[in-house]
Amino acid sequence: MAEGRAFGVLGLFSDPALLLAAVPKLRARGLGRVQAYTPYPVHGLGEALGLRRSPLGGMVLVMGLLGTATAFLFQWWMNSVDYPLFTGGKDPSSWQAFVPIMFEVTVLFATFTAGLGMLVLLNKLPAFWHPFLDSEASRAATRDRFALAIEAEGEVFDAAAAEAALMVVGAGSIEVLPGLPPPRRVPLETLLGLAAGGAVACCLAGAAMYWGVKLFPVLPPMSHMLAQPRLDAQQRGRRAPAEGSVARGRLPYPFEKPEQARGLGNPLPRTEEVLRLGRKVFAHNCLICHGPLADGTPILTAAYGGRPANLQSRKYLGLSDGEIYHTIMKGENAMPRLGDGFTEDERWAVIHYIRALQRAQHAKDGDL
Amino acid sequence: MTLAMTALGGLAAAATFFVCGPQRFWANWLVWMLMLLSAGLGALFLTALEHLTGARWSVPLRRSAERVSGLLVPACAAAVLALFALPVLYPWAGPEAAHHPLIAAKAGWLNVPFFAARALACAALWLVSWRVFAGGSLRQDRSRDAALSERARRYAPFFMVVMGLTTLVVAFDWVSSLSPEWYSDVIGVYLFAGSFLAGLAAVTLTVGHLKERGRLTELRFDHVYSLGAWLFAFTVFWSYIAFAQYLLMWYADLPEEVFWYAQRSRGAWRGVSLALGLLHFVIPFFALLPRDAKGDLRRLRWVAALVLGAHFLDLYWLVFPVLGARPPFSWPELGFAGFFIGVSLLWMRRALRQGADMPVGDPGLAEGLAFKL
Numbered sequence: 001m002a003e004g005r006a007f008g009v010l011g012l013f014s015d016p017a018l019l020l021a022a023v024p025k026l027r028a029r030g031l032g033r034v035q036a037y038t039p040y041p042v043h044g045l046g047e048a049l050g051l052r053r054s055p056l057g058g059m060v061l062v063m064g065l066l067g068t069a070t071a072f073l074f075q076w077w078m079n080s081v082d083y084p085l086f087t088g089g090k091d092p093s094s095w096q097a098f099v100p101i102m103f104e105v106t107v108l109f110a111t112f113t114a115g116l117g118m119l120v121l122l123n124k125l126p127a128f129w130h131p132f133l134d135s136e137a138s139r140a141a142t143r144d145r146f147a148l149a150i151e152a153e154g155e156v157f158d159a160a161a162a163e164a165a166l167m168v169v170g171a172g173s174i175e176v177l178p179g180l181p182p183p184r185r186v187p188l189e190t191l192l193g194l195a196a197g198g199a200v201a202c203c204l205a206g207a208a209m210y211w212g213v214k215l216f217p218v219l220p221p222m223s224h225m226l227a228q229p230r231l232d233a234q235q236r237g238r239r240a241p242a243e244g245s246v247a248r249g250r251l252p253y254p255f256e257k258p259e260q261a262r263g264l265g266n267p268l269p270r271t272e273e274v275l276r277l278g279r280k281v282f283a284h285n286c287l288i289c290h291g292p293l294a295d296g297t298p299i300l301t302a303a304y305g306g307r308p309a310n311l312q313s314r315k316y317l318g319l320s321d322g323e324i325y326h327t328i329m330k331g332e333n334a335m336p337r338l339g340d341g342f343t344e345d346e347r348w349a350v351i352h353y354i355r356a357l358q359r360a361q362h363a364k365d366g367d368l
Numbered sequence: 369m370t371l372a373m374t375a376l377g378g379l380a381a382a383a384t385f386f387v388c389g390p391q392r393f394w395a396n397w398l399v400w401m402l403m404l405l406s407a408g409l410g411a412l413f414l415t416a417l418e419h420l421t422g423a424r425w426s427v428p429l430r431r432s433a434e435r436v437s438g439l440l441v442p443a444c445a446a447a448v449l450a451l452f453a454l455p456v457l458y459p460w461a462g463p464e465a466a467h468h469p470l471i472a473a474k475a476g477w478l479n480v481p482f483f484a485a486r487a488l489a490c491a492a493l494w495l496v497s498w499r500v501f502a503g504g505s506l507r508q509d510r511s512r513d514a515a516l517s518e519r520a521r522r523y524a525p526f527f528m529v530v531m532g533l534t535t536l537v538v539a540f541d542w543v544s545s546l547s548p549e550w551y552s553d554v555i556g557v558y559l560f561a562g563s564f565l566a567g568l569a570a571v572t573l574t575v576g577h578l579k580e581r582g583r584l585t586e587l588r589f590d591h592v593y594s595l596g597a598w599l600f601a602f603t604v605f606w607s608y609i610a611f612a613q614y615l616l617m618w619y620a621d622l623p624e625e626v627f628w629y630a631q632r633s634r635g636a637w638r639g640v641s642l643a644l645g646l647l648h649f650v651i652p653f654f655a656l657l658p659r660d661a662k663g664d665l666r667r668l669r670w671v672a673a674l675v676l677g678a679h680f681l682d683l684y685w686l687v688f689p690v691l692g693a694r695p696p697f698s699w700p701e702l703g704f705a706g707f708f709i710g711v712s713l714l715w716m717r718r719a720l721r722q723g724a725d726m727p728v729g730d731p732g733l734a735e736g737l738a739f740k741l
Contacts, residue, residue, distance in 0.1 A: 043740045044740075057658070057659065061657070088619065088621060089621070090619075090621075096614070096615055096618050096619075097615075097619070099611060099615065100615070
């Protein structure tokens with residue numbers, strides 16, 4: 001950059017019509033970039049200045065569609081892959097339920113792109129200083145005058161010629177804007193650093209929340225859900241299905257006493273896949289009371305003061321698969337009936353998994 | 369040509385009654401009655417909205433809207449004749465209705481004399497409103513009397529109430545009572561959205577036609593763009609309402625509500641429902657999204673034609689499932705389309721000869737012509 005080169009030359013007009021008339025004449029001279037500073041938007045000024053079409057529309061479209069896709073994939077993965085929750089008997093992957101969120105996220109992405117894109121990408125903000133701000137004319141041009149500037153473009157700028165040209169088209173209060181201090185912008189590295197720091201903080205917070213809820217469901221503040229008065233008004237545990245109803249794909253359970261179920265055998269093979277399913281069901285439903293090792297000493301004991309069954313004790317080691325199945329279906333003591341929430345396979349798979357836990361705690365020499 | 373189409377279509381429509389039975393005849397009749405009605409009412413709403421809000425941008429377009437609103441006259445005639453469809457199409461008007469507890473409970477509203485009285489009252493209110501807005505505007509062409517604008521301005525708020533209530537009556541009576549056990553609170557808003565959209569599309573086609581003939585030369589990008597923006601906005605609004613109704617019923621899954629959607633999501637009707645979403649939302653939405661599309665009258669005319677077609681599909685989708693599980697589309701439907709499109713074109717051709725192409729007597733016209741975005 002040439003030392004001491006002016007930023008541009010600026011003149012004031014009292015009327016937007018005069019300003020509009022002057023723009024094409026100045027642009028035809030080719031002395032520099034013609035720029036206008038007006039207190040309010042002047043109709044036709046954009047066309048007169050030859051402003052290019054803003055690329056914002058395309059950016060907003062792309063980001064909006066990205067928002068739609070993000071919201072869809074997000075919900076689809078959570079609701080039908082990672083943790084399917086059946087609500088109102090609907091398939092958890094029903095697209096209908098995703099639409100309101102897809103709409104919201106589309107709007108969110110699109111408006112953020114529009115706002116930030118306009119401010120940061122197109123108007124180069126944040127910038128704390130601009131040569132125009134130090135000029136005398138900037139006061140008038142934010143009040144009731146209309147300013148036109150011829151701004152330096154490239155290496156060569158003839159300030160005297162620009163002044164003359166502005167005078168010819170009828171501008172008053174002509175002044176030269178000094179080009180001394182370069183515009184102080186926030187360096188790109190700082191912005192990138194801030195963005196990266198924010199992203200890392202978001203990831204950490206998300207991970208902390210995710211694992212926190214997963215590992216310590218009954219520590220404060222997660223346990224506050226248990227402290228609400230509403231919980232007792234409803235039923236603890238799962239709600240019993242309506243009298244006489246049978247869920248689709250399930251069979252009614254005929255037995256009332258554990259002895260009746262004693263003879264039931266586990267129909268599932270003890271494969272890795274079955275054990276993995278059992279571990280998932282156990283982790284989501286049983287672990288909270290019976291503990292990760294099924295020994296009845298979980299985190300929950302402290303919070304509730306109850307004493308869940310130690311499935312590693314002699315009594316439970318001696319139960320048959322059918323009797324465990326009966327407990328899952330009917331509940332026992334403080335344990336609610338949980339079976340209605342599981343498929344047949346899930347019930348038997350979790351029994352396999354409990355057996356595996358028991359065997360792991362009472363391993364014989366031969367197992368090693 | 370138009371005359372031949374109308375005559376041929378009328379012949380096919382009449383033949384439908386004897387060949388395919390009265391049910392199919394009256395279902396077609398009802399759809400086309402609603403088609404004309406919604407376009408006319410939508411255009412009248414645009415006119416009234418301008419008077420109500422003191423809008424200026426739409427003054428140069430208003431004569432086109434007033435001309436389209438003239439379709440209310442054939443629509444009202446068709447509605448009066450459609451009263452003969454009551455015992456054929458509407459289960460509550462049949463003899464077995466008394467044995468159905470849900471329908472019998474609604475007999476206070478759904479009975480033939482009250483229904484006919486409501487239909488006639490609506491028709492009278494529409495025709496009076498049409499006379500006040502369109503007739504007053506035509507008189508102003510000659511008299512240049514600013515008091516006529518003032519009269520329209522004072523009548524406009526009253527018309528908004530009339531519009532709201534009569535749209536609701538049309539939705540409850542002519543549309544939802546086809547399945548009298550079914551109910552939806554939002555069906556009136558749904559029909560209003562479709563109706564305003566149809567009115568806007570018909571106005572766009574009229575303006576495009578006039579512009580092509582070298583009339584309306586003072587109309588600029590800014591006016592056309594605003595019309596396109598209305599079309600775009602109401603494409604989205606219709607979709608929002610349509611999906612809101614669907615989502616709530618799908619979620620609640622109550623037997624007395626959801627059967628209506630079940631009828632429309634099985635077999636061939638599923639395809640019609642998907643096509644409705646595509647033609648009434650996806651395609652017009654993306655076609656109108658770019659800035660250039662909203663301001664370019666030639667592109668806008670294509671979209672307007674598509675929107676009118678989609679609106680027909682919407683009405684067909686509302687009415688025809690009561691006939692059965694298979695959506696019928698054959699020569700009777702084409703005949704009815706020919707007849708009613710022909711009647712509308714003949715009616716519009718007559719209207720286009722009356723008065724100037726812009727409300728030349730309106731004191732706001734100069735301001736409207738100078739409108740800039």
